[in-house]
Amino acid sequence: MSLTVNGKTIATDEEGYLLDPDEWDEEVAKALVCEYEKEGNPKITADGWSLIRYFRDYYEDHQVHPTMHKILRERAKKEGRDFHEEESFRDYLYELFPRGPVPTLCRLAGLPNPKEELET
DSSP: OOOTTTTTEEEEEETBOOOOSGGGOHHHHHHHHHHHHHHTTTOOOOOHHHHHHHHHHHHHHHOOOOHHHHHHHHHOOOOOHOHHHHHHHHHHHHHHHHHOOOHHHHHHTTTTOOOHHHHO
């Protein structure tokens, strides 16, 4: 499969993940989001875009995507939140990304498919 952005063909796997994460940029992100929304998923909000960029930055720094636990812990620590508020944020993430926040954010951030990592 592939995605065409500004006349350039970007290779993806059958689930829409980029085969080469280095081909990701803001224009590719917009195209991925457009495809995602066309599939009937919720519109990506400002919070969603912030999370996409967070995933991208985290991956560039650590060469692995953040886990749900990591997202919740970092947010809780940053904002001085407690466990119950973490649960509320997790629920909010599932409202934004009902097919699973981590795999969806990886896809939209141009990261490798986390399927194998999530299954281990």
